[in-house]
Amino acid sequence: MIISRRQFLTYCTASAALLGLDWSGLKSLEKALAATNGPTVIWLSGTACTGCTVSLANRVAAVDPVTDVGDLLINHINLVYHSTLMGAAGDQAVSSLKTAAAGSFVLVVEGGIPTAFGGNTCTLYYDRGKAVTALDAVNSLASRSLANLAVGTCASFGGMASASPNPTGVKSLAAATGKPAINIPGCPTHPDWVVGTIALLLAGQVPALDAHGRPAVFFEGPGRNVHEQCPRNGMTEAATFGQVGCLRGLGCHGPETQAECPSRQWNNNTNWCVGANSVCLGCTESGFPDAFSPFYSR
């Protein structure tokens, strides 16, 4: 079901505290949502796996009304460029991108930005007789955008493609461009973190960020430490895999990880990693994966 802007606003009101929205923010949000098309969004993929886009498509609001990725695209943002979702291809897609880039837009980047070899290990499109690298594309766009959103751990911190020996010199969006970015990590990221951050921006508010550039509401403080929130905290340790218990002895990285997975859960409140007896991998942290590899201690 595609919901109306009014219903989306109702959702935001109901979850205002969770999103960090105050009354004036809600008023601005209402105004922003009254605009016809929503803000223009250019979504580029660097050294991505598309997992964060797929995860975004798992969006469904925790409270009534139901709002999902279709609602987001149809009612709230004007997503002019996203290579996995867009109708246009080739020169027509490039033309859409250039038109959007000439106006005001929000830049979303999924995947890291390779910098070795002139950035040529990731080219995004063909323009004026040559392939344009992800490095050139983000550098041209990040300085002119309304905001830069790094979606997923790769765009936020480099992530898996930057793991040792970092074969293609992958950097985060902020490091590759030298421009500030809001980091929404997770491998993949949680759809609610992306939608929640976009809702704040629609309301004209810049979310408070933690020391790693992450929206503090989702990542900061002892209440966001995975181990401290974990329902298995204090349980007997599992002796081996396939057992229900605290997974510390198997290598669980919950104590070193800031995220709200134990409370928010994943896939419409279905489960989370530890719920399936699989260890927390630390995937929202800036050191992921190398700081947590080997992932298992047995």
Added chain:
Amino acid sequence: MATIKIIDPVTRIEGHMSVEVTIDRKRVTDARCTGTMFRGFETILNGRQPTDAPVITQRICGVCPIAHGMASVSALDSLSGFKIPDNGRILRNLTLGANFIQSHILHFYFLAAPDFVAGPAMAPWTPAWDGDVRLPANDSIASHLVPAIEARRRAHEMGAVFGGRMPTAHSFIPGGFTAVPTQTDLDKFRSQLGWLLDFITNTYVPDVQKLRSFYSDYLSIGTGYGNLMAFGVFDLDASGSRKLFRRGLVEGGRKGATGSLNLSRITESVTNSWYDDRTNNLSPAKGKTVPLYPKKDAYSWLKAPRYNGKPFEVGPLARMWVNGDYQGGISVLDRHLARALETQKLARAMQGWLEQLNLGAPVYSEQRVRTAGSGVGLTEAARGALGHWVSTSGGKITNYQIITPTCWNASPRVGGSDGEDDDDDRGDGSRQTLGPMERALVGTPVQDPAKPIEVLRVIHSFDPCLSCAVHIMRPKRAPMVLNAGMATGLGVGVPRC
């Protein structure tokens, strides 16, 4: 006069791809498929603990991570000689099955259908090349976009019941599975599966069948070589000798002539790839990767996997043909139909597997991954045959090689000079043979070379996944600037796929 059209980016696929087609008298006469991203996963894996591999390889692709998890744990099981408890085998199958369903629904409604049906008149669906829309604007396929969003999401919710979280799930470990199923889990899974089977049967399959009545010409477009291969998937017993989709191959589109598959006949050619010809035709278990750039006639970082020296197409159509489940032909629409019918067959089978779970029985058997040796994990991703080859020594990974489905399908041509008329129509490897997707593109009618929607239809029918396939770069027309330093830097680890 021939026109050369470069489509970059090819959109509505996973990952980065471009294609260059030569169009002469309104037909495609040549095609070169090019992937435009490389990350170096195989290098990243070297020197790590083997049990890291299922975690890391799931990051190759966010659309088919579960298949990489399955291939990786299977390779480590094979390395270590593990026997998997029945519950572990079934839980792996159910979670992988859930991801097949989400991937196929995602592919049809979001990636492929916009080639045939006008999407909502707004971004990101519009603008689009709209030269050959034959269904009425208010057709139900477009209106099913919204229920398809829910269906795809529900398939992931179903996978998370045992997987923990989707799209990536770390319940796949060598020796079995981590989740311990409860009655509540079974009920949740069963309820989602019932809803999905209803959607597949009453919406997805009829929508694809309807497409056939409006676009019947696409039953003879994009035919390709007719060489089909499946590694097989969904083991039905502990030995894996019985599978829902069996291992095997079909040559030249000959029905009822399914051959068995001998792994030692898989080699990778590099004649038109930027690798040293001295590494030509090696088996993946002994694969070497020595980049060489520039190189005459090369236009791709993808090596070209071949079986008995011949190009093979992989994917749902190959699985369904090899299994004797599909009675149609080989074409753009046959690929879509086989994919939909496979989804239905799989969902029905999963209902049975769910009831075979034995609550309270083990899901994992306590075992140690062997510190030295080698193993192979063969399975299927939604888009085709997937293989992981691993070697370890001293408890560390010493070599990890991956051949993905899109590597088979989007591989470059092999052999011969770069002449105009030396394509080998028979695909028997005697002269220059195009990659399967390139071959399927040749002959495609194109109404308007400025808006070659027909080319996208052929490409999308293969459901390409370029993050998996990794790497080809710009053809010789606009050579990428690479220097010797790059070749040296990548020498250890340019993944072949």
